[in-house]
Amino acid sequence: MHGVWSQYRNLQAMLARHNLRPVFVPAQEETWIHKDGRFMGMAPVGSAIRRSFIPPPLHYLQLFLRGKFLWMLDLRDWASLFNVWSGLIMAVGIDPFAENQPMEGITLGDVTRKWSPALKSFFLGLARNGLSSHPDAVPISGFIAFLRFYTLLRRDAWMFSYLPEDGGTSICEPLADRIHELGGQLRLGSRVKRVAREGESWRVVWETAAGEESARAAEVILATDSNNARKILCASFGKSIDELFFPRALSNAVIRLWFDRKPRAGAEAGIFTGDFTIHNYFWLDRLSNPFRRWARATNGSALEVHVYGPPETLAQPDAVLLAQAIRDVGQAWPELRDHRIGQHLQRNPETHTLPAVGAKEKHLGIETPWKNLYCAGDWVRHPTPAFFLERACLTGIEAANAVLSSHGLQKWALLDYLPPEPFVAWIEKLMRLGRKKRKQQTTAH
Ligand SMILES: Cc1cc2nc3c(=O)[nH]c(=O)nc-3n(C[C@H](O)[C@H](O)[C@H](O)COP(=O)(O)OP(=O)(O)OC[C@H]3O[C@@H](n4cnc5c(N)ncnc54)[C@H](O)[C@@H]3O)c2cc1C
Structure with missing residues (x-):
């Protein structure tokens, strides 16, 4: 399953330019499913982030108005709120890509060490498909840049759509045909x-x-x-x-499970965090056309889950990984436990940056x-x-x-990304000024 985010402006423009833009399927909601020992909770989170009435970087506060989200937190989360907040504010003040700021030696693990387990899991879960490794192995520059691009600076940056079919059918094959039409060769x-x-x-x-x-x-x-x-x-x-x-580029595993009935009502996709093996899920029969057709004919449902690591989990044999995914899915949707009719596991090589x-x-x-x-x-x-x-x-x-x-030929224009919303842009400016002043003072001494 592939998502195309609202800020993917050049990808969408390129597809439109060649008349290849598929009819995307807009994301409605994502559920956060968290397990910590005997506790398991679920909360809808995606719509609260992208449709929050509070401007960024405070827009996550809308989550705290939702009972199900509050249910996921315990005293430790409230006690560590300040640490989480200061981590997010740090991300507002630094643009690792634009400033070419490697922030060498600092990892995601260092910055989130004092975050409480649930909130840490939540923010790592949001970025999991992009930063799929142990927090101590994820460079902080990557995490900060990820947060900034996908969610921290604009509410609508977390709006995204799914491809209506698999990546090959929706994008790669039409793109290859277009290359042939234009005289290219594959x-x-x-x-x-x-x-x-x-x-x-x-x-x-x-x-x-x-x-x-x-x-x-x-x-x-x-x-x-x-x-x-x-x-x-x-x-x-x-x-x-x-x-x-x-x-570094990492491997991952994609598992598909087919059921002979539908799960209870809920979001079409979401993230798993805490004591689960799987990291995110997508109900294919609600997102992808071929699966929709199959589900309509059979009244069944089909789920795709991704496992992004860590390496020791991925090193397990297929049967073990599959069994763990089936167990996780059974815990989240107990009504499907005896209704599985098919499964498939695909391992992707180490190409995920x-x-x-x-x-x-x-x-x-x-x-x-x-x-x-x-x-x-x-x-x-x-x-x-x-x-x-x-x-x-x-x-x-x-x-x-x-x-x-x-060759002295005209270049293709690139589209700029939508700027940060005004309040966060103001904070960013203040923080940049602060950093500049501090730098000047240090060099003066
Ligand atoms: C499971 C999964 C889900 C993902 N979901 C999303 C998503 O929802 N949204 C998103 O934006 N991104 C997603 N990604 C990431 C996205 O797929 C990559 O960012 C994107 O494909 C990178 O494109 P690329 O052209 O840089 O590299 P690649 O797509 O890796 O393309 C490199 C190409 O080079 C070819 N190649 C390699 N070596 C050679 C060689 N020696 N000779 C000739 N050819 C060679 C490969 O065969 C490949 O075709 C996902 C990735 C995975 C694995």
């Missing part, structure tokens, strides 16, 4: 091994089932995931690549140290606040623009 089953300078051009070497092939190109855009970009660059330029910073900001001289941007070799992808350094699909799209357009401008 070569499936070809793995680039290395690139080598040949005069003023590059020779790109790739491997297919038939053996090694190569071609010359004046410009190359390396648009693989972070791990594969590192491999290709290592094979091309040797040991010097070890000095560079590549954001763990967003992080590296030092400018070490983290590759779109223009690289190698002439006419550009990078694009959700791991690439760029001052834009965007994440994931939007970041991949924006850096792709920027890389294409670099090639266009090297």
